[in-house]
Every structure is written in structure tokens, then in C-alpha cells.
Amino acid sequence: MATNTPTDRHETDTGGVTDSGSSVWLSQVRAFTERCLREVMNSWTMLLTVLALPAGLQLFYGVMWEDMPATMLSSATVGTAVFGAMYICLYIFGYLLAGDLEDRRYEAYRSMPLSPSADLSGRMLAGIALAAVAFVLTILAGVVTGGSFAIRGLASVPIAVLAFLLTCVFWMILAVPFVVYTENERVAEYAVPMIGMLGYMGTGFNGVMVELAPIEGEVLNYLPNTLPTRLLVYHLVPAGDWAEIGVAPPAMPTGPEYVVLMVVYALIAVAVGTVVVNKALYKRGWWP
Amino acid sequence: MAVSQRESQGRGQGTDRDRRQNQTEGQKPDREQRRSHPCIQTSNLEKSFGEEGVLEGVDLTVETGELLAVMGPNGVGKSVLFSCLAGSDHPSSGTVEVFGADPTTRSDTTSFLLQDALCVDRLTGRENLRFYEQLHPNVTDDWHEYVEILDLADDLDKRVENYSGGMKRKLELTIALSIDVPLYLLDEPTAALDLTMIQAVHGLIREKQTEGKTVVVSSHRPMDVEIADRIAFVADGRVVATGTPDDLFDAVPTVVETTLSNAEALAEIARGGEVFQGNGGIRGFLSTDADGAVDLDVSDDEYEIVSPGYTDLFNYYTKLASTTDDR
Known part of the structure; x- marks a missing residue:
């Protein structure tokens, strides 16, 4: 109901006539998620870039490495699938956010009763959804080219899901400071995804081909891109001798401390992301 | 013609706007009564970006229910002033109060139309409207009517990147006016619009005012000034003159x-x-x-x-009055 004075308006709001805070928050999350997904769906170029790139890369590798043992190909597939997720998270999250900044849309957002956490969550949900599709497509490409996958046990399902989600969260948040600093759509489109590319190539396909990695040893079990990848390989690839398929040494990160470490990475990323979004984009306090 | 079209559509659809109109007609608040307290008050407002000062001591009062036109040459800081009033930017110094509160801490009272900033180019017009409908808790279904009035209904399924400047403006206006709040800050609402559309936009703005809303518009167009209760001229980062059009003309x-x-x-x-x-x-x-x-x-x-015409008024207050004491 419209009213004539702001005092009435405020009383109306606080009186609960309008939507409750949580439903408004959920609606705003949905708004950002839907909008990001629609933007990608409306552009064939963007859709192909984010969804077909990792799967296409895996098909290419599969043809190139046709004599490779199935489990070795599988671990390489997981490495490529995680790269795909990283790339999409950096590209989609960074590119769309940069567009909003460049077009001064945050000036409008700041004048609205928007929740920065709803903004961040909505964008992240869209990124995760697209990354999940790309991840599955890449695994399917691995199967088509001769790879084999199997879960190690019941616990593998939540651990694999967690590893995937935390990978997405970490890399999406990583894009935020770059985008906020540059405020440039082109930088976000081309330069930010290169971070993922460098991480992938510089760690031996995310730590699944250790011989190709310039860095070696235990550190591959601690980096934010190699740790979840190696966890996913352990839980999704039915191999016994990890050294034989080129994933070890170091030994696979099988203990619960590695899962805890991943959660810590994600929590730090979310905390940093929340602060940056609140302070730099919404010009509010350090914390919601 | 636009008005009669609006009236017939309004009756048929029973939108939020109809309900408000019925309510308003029942109450008919007296304009002087509504203006019993200021809606916006700025005092010595300054805003600078690095070394460059854009606003340098703006003192402005806007009464509740008033329609104020803010005029000034390009680059004098009108948009920055609007951003500070909307709570989008923090002032470098001085104070801004909107309905008695700092607008950066309370954002449920204002709808802010920026130039070329609201719409997402990769989405269609309809998708943009849906986005803001989900985003802002005060968005009403009035947009159905506004797109008809602004002759945009047939283009809603086209992507905004294929819109002309005027079409984008109409979509942004539709979004901004569909938000039910007591204050509308419209930065150049009629830019890139043809004369017929300008009249339609004036009709919508007047309607808002009739509902008791406060409207502040920035413009370069004399046509936009004709609907204003008062005009504020901005030059050199300050408000150099304010008054009713008659008073301002008398002082020229x-x-x-x-x-x-x-x-x-x-x-x-x-x-x-x-x-x-x-x-x-x-x-x-x-x-x-x-x-x-x-x-x-x-x-x-x-x-x-x-x-003197409106152009003379503009020239006098923005180019001469600020450098002399003749106001």
C-alpha cells in the first residue's frame, strides 16, 4: 500500500506489512542468480566459452593420449574438470561483476535496500551452477575418451561435492579484488581467467600430472587448486597405485585434515569476499 | 491522448497504481499541508574525487511533496549531487539528510534514476524488469502500465543492447517509477526522448506528485522546468539560486x-x-x-x-549570478 510520508512508509516496513527480511533476501539472491544465468544463456559465445571449453579440451587430450591407461586419463580428466570450474568461476563472476561496475550499476544498487550478502550469494550460486554443468560435461568427455570413474565409498559423495563447491567459492572470490581494483570489463574477461590458466598449467594440470609441475612435493596437497583436485581424484578415480598413474608423490590427501583445510580456505575466501563487497562495492561497514 | 490511454488501461487492470490513485482521491492531501517538513536538507555539502572538488558547499532544501528541477551546465556536479542525495556516495564533508536520516544508512525511501546505469545490456527489457522486480522489495506492478504509456511494450523481448538511447531511457524510467517510495531522484529523465514522450513522462511525474511523492529532476530542457514547483540552479559546485519560476524570472x-x-x-x-x-x-x-x-x-x-525565456533564465543564473551578487 502506498503512503504519503516516509514515516508511514517506514512504519509499514517495520510493521511487517511488506515482505519479511528473509524473503526479501532470498528474492534478491534469486534475482542475481537468475540474472547471471540469463546473461550467459543469452550469449552463445559466452555459453560455448564457459561450458564447452573444458569438455572440448578433454576431448582433445583424449584423442592425443589415446594410449594412456584409463585411470591416468581419468585423473587428467578430473584435473581438466576442476580447471573448467575454476575458469568459469573466474570468468563469469569477474566479467559480470566488472560489467556492473563499469556501467555504474552499483551506484544504483547502493541507493536501494539491497543486501550485499544476497548479491554475493546470488552471483556465486550462478557460478556454481554453470561450473557444475561444465564439470559434468568434462567428466563425460573423459568417459567418452576412455576414462573410468567410480566412487571410493559413501563418504566420497559428500567429500567430492564439498571439494567441488569449495573450489568454486575460492576462485570466484579471488576474482572480486581484481575486478574491484581494475573496474574494467575487458580485464575481467581476459586477464582474470588467466589466473586459473596459470594455476592449472603451473601445477601440472592442477596436481594430477606431477611430473609436469614446476613445483613438487607436499605443497601440491596444500594449494587451493591442487588440494581439491587431488581429493576429487582420490574419491572418483578407481586406481590403486597413484605413482603409476603419475599423481604421486606426494601421497594422496586422504586424511580429514585436508577436508578441514579446504573448508578453512573457503571460509577465508568468503570472509574476504564479504568484506570487499561490503566495503568497496556497497561502501558500507566492514561486515554486514 | 496519452492521458486518456492511461486512464482506460488503469481502470481495466486494477494495478497498485489504481489503488494508490483511489486512495489519493479519497484523501486529496493539501499540498501546503504535505510541505510541513523538508524531505531533503543538505548543509555545506562538499564532494571531491582526489584533488578535484565537484561540489563545494551545497545548501539545498526540498520540501515534502515538492517537484524541484535542478538545472546547470554539463559537468557542474548535478549527477554527483543526486548520488549524494540517493545515498550512493558519501559526501566528503557537510551533511545530507533525507527524511531526517543519512541516506547512506537508509535506502528504502528513494528511487534513483541514473543515466545509462540501470539496465543490463545483455538482458531483454522484460528480463531487466524481472530482475528489479525481484531485487527491490518496493517494486510494484505499475511497470505494466508504464511500458504502455511510454510505448515500450512491443520491444520488451528485445535485448537492451539493441535498444536506441531513447528506448533505454524509457526502460530505466519504467524501472525507477515502478518503485513505490516517497522520493524520486530522476537524473535527466527526458534525455534522448522525443517531444511526445517528454509529455508522457511529465504526466507520470505529475501523477507521482499528486500521490504525495517528492520528485527532484535534473535537466537542461526548458520543457522540464515548466512542470517544476521550484528550480535550483547549480554552478561552480554550488546551488547559486533557488525559487519558483516566477520569482526567478522577476529577478532577471x-x-x-x-x-x-x-x-x-x-x-x-x-x-x-x-x-x-x-x-x-x-x-x-x-x-x-x-x-x-x-x-x-x-x-x-x-x-x-x-x-526573458528559460534559456535566458538558465544563462543568467548559471553563468552570471554565480559571479555577481545579483540573484
Whole structure:
């Protein structure tokens, strides 16, 4: 109901006539998620870039490495699938956010009763959804080219899901400071995804081909891109001798401390992301 | 024609807007009554970006229910002023109060139309509307009517990147006006619109005011000033004059128009030594002596004293009044 004075308006709001805070928050999350997904769906170029790139890369590798043992190909597939997720998270999250900044849309957002956490969550949900599709497509490409996958046990399902989600969260948040600093759509489109590319190539396909990695040893079990990848390989690839398929040494990160470490990475990323979004984009306090 | 179209559609659809209109008609709040307290109050508002000062001590009061037109040359800081009023930007110093609160801490009272900033180019018009519908808790279904009035309904399924500048403006206006709040800050609402559409937008703005809303618009167009209760002129980062159009016109000195060949002679006696392009000639603002005589060194048939128009008003207050004490 419209009213004539702001005092009435405020009383109306606080009186609960309008939507409750949580439903408004959920609606705003949905708004950002839907909008990001629609933007990608409306552009064939963007859709192909984010969804077909990792799967296409895996098909290419599969043809190139046709004599490779199935489990070795599988671990390489997981490495490529995680790269795909990283790339999409950096590209989609960074590119769309940069567009909003460049077009001064945050000036409008700041004048609205928007929740920065709803903004961040909505964008992240869209990124995760697209990354999940790309991840599955890449695994399917691995199967088509001769790879084999199997879960190690019941616990593998939540651990694999967690590893995937935390990978997405970490890399999406990583894009935020770059985008906020540059405020440039082109930088976000081309330069930010290169971070993922460098991480992938510089760690031996995310730590699944250790011989190709310039860095070696235990550190591959601690980096934010190699740790979840190696966890996913352990839980999704039915191999016994990890050294034989080129994933070890170091030994696979099988203990619960590695899962805890991943959660810590994600929590730090979310905390940093929340602060940056609140302070730099919404010009509010350090914390919601 | 636009009004009758609106009326017929409004009756048929039973939107939020109809309910508000019915309510308003029942109450008919007296305009003077509504203006019992200020909606916006700024005091010595300053805003700078690095070393560059954009706003340098803006004092402005806008009464509740008022329609204020903010006018000024390009680049004087009108958009920055609007951003500070909307709570989008923090002032560097000074205070801004909107309905008694700092607008950066309370954002449920204002709808802010920025230039070319609301719409997402990769989405269609309809998808943009849906986005803001989900995003803002105060968005009403009035947009259905506004897109008809602004002749945008048939283009809603096209992507905004394929819109013309005017179509984008209409979509942004639709979004901004569909938000039910007591204050509308509209930065150049009629930019890139044709004359028919400008009239339609004026109709919508007047409707908002009738509902008791406060509207502040920035513009360069004399047409937009015609609907305003008061005008505020901005120059050199300050509000240099405010008042009703009548009061402001009354304070404008004598305007003399002559031919281009007499421009130098006019400049010699014109206030501030400045002359301006007029309708087919050159115009300047003069001080008249007690008899109303003009001390211009050209023959009597080569000049005439003319009634000031909105362009003269704009030139006087933004280019001369800020450098002299004549306000």
C-alpha cells in the first residue's frame, strides 16, 4: 500500500506489512542468480566459452593420449574438470561483476535496500551452477575418451561435492579484488581467467600430472587448486597405485585434515569476499 | 491522448497504481499541508574525487511533496549531487539528510534514476524488469502500465543492447517509477526522448506528485522546468539560486537582443561583459537606469528589450549570478 510520508512508509516496513527480511533476501539472491544465468544463456559465445571449453579440451587430450591407461586419463580428466570450474568461476563472476561496475550499476544498487550478502550469494550460486554443468560435461568427455570413474565409498559423495563447491567459492572470490581494483570489463574477461590458466598449467594440470609441475612435493596437497583436485581424484578415480598413474608423490590427501583445510580456505575466501563487497562495492561497514 | 490511454488501461487492470490513485482521491492531501517538513536538507555539502572538488558547499532544501528541477551546465556536479542525495556516495564533508536520516544508512525511501546505469545490456527489457522486480522489495506492478504509456511494450523481448538511447531511457524510467517510495531522484529523465514522450513522462511525474511523492529532476530542457514547483540552479559546485519560476524570472535583469554585428557594443555594457546566443540574435543582461533606458551605443531600431525565456533564465543564473551578487 502506498503512503504519503516516509514515516508511514517506514512504519509499514517495520510493521511487517511488506515482505519479511528473509524473503526479501532470498528474492534478491534469486534475482542475481537468475540474472547471471540469463546473461550467459543469452550469449552463445559466452555459453560455448564457459561450458564447452573444458569438455572440448578433454576431448582433445583424449584423442592425443589415446594410449594412456584409463585411470591416468581419468585423473587428467578430473584435473581438466576442476580447471573448467575454476575458469568459469573466474570468468563469469569477474566479467559480470566488472560489467556492473563499469556501467555504474552499483551506484544504483547502493541507493536501494539491497543486501550485499544476497548479491554475493546470488552471483556465486550462478557460478556454481554453470561450473557444475561444465564439470559434468568434462567428466563425460573423459568417459567418452576412455576414462573410468567410480566412487571410493559413501563418504566420497559428500567429500567430492564439498571439494567441488569449495573450489568454486575460492576462485570466484579471488576474482572480486581484481575486478574491484581494475573496474574494467575487458580485464575481467581476459586477464582474470588467466589466473586459473596459470594455476592449472603451473601445477601440472592442477596436481594430477606431477611430473609436469614446476613445483613438487607436499605443497601440491596444500594449494587451493591442487588440494581439491587431488581429493576429487582420490574419491572418483578407481586406481590403486597413484605413482603409476603419475599423481604421486606426494601421497594422496586422504586424511580429514585436508577436508578441514579446504573448508578453512573457503571460509577465508568468503570472509574476504564479504568484506570487499561490503566495503568497496556497497561502501558500507566492514561486515554486514 | 496519452492521458486518456492511461486512464482506460488503469481502470481495466486494477494495478497498485489504481489503488494508490483511489486512495489519493479519497484523501486529496493539501499540498501546503504535505510541505510541513523538508524531505531533503543538505548543509555545506562538499564532494571531491582526489584533488578535484565537484561540489563545494551545497545548501539545498526540498520540501515534502515538492517537484524541484535542478538545472546547470554539463559537468557542474548535478549527477554527483543526486548520488549524494540517493545515498550512493558519501559526501566528503557537510551533511545530507533525507527524511531526517543519512541516506547512506537508509535506502528504502528513494528511487534513483541514473543515466545509462540501470539496465543490463545483455538482458531483454522484460528480463531487466524481472530482475528489479525481484531485487527491490518496493517494486510494484505499475511497470505494466508504464511500458504502455511510454510505448515500450512491443520491444520488451528485445535485448537492451539493441535498444536506441531513447528506448533505454524509457526502460530505466519504467524501472525507477515502478518503485513505490516517497522520493524520486530522476537524473535527466527526458534525455534522448522525443517531444511526445517528454509529455508522457511529465504526466507520470505529475501523477507521482499528486500521490504525495517528492520528485527532484535534473535537466537542461526548458520543457522540464515548466512542470517544476521550484528550480535550483547549480554552478561552480554550488546551488547559486533557488525559487519558483516566477520569482526567478522577476529577478532577471533586463534582456536586450541585438544583431550579431552589435555583439561587441552589447558586451561592453552587458553584465559580466558576456553576451549569449538568442533567437536569431545576440542577447545580454543589462542594468537599466531609473527611467528604464538602455545605454547601448547603437541606433534604437537595432535592438529591442525582450522578455526573458528559460534559456535566458538558465544563462543568467548559471553563468552570471554565480559571479555577481545579483540573484
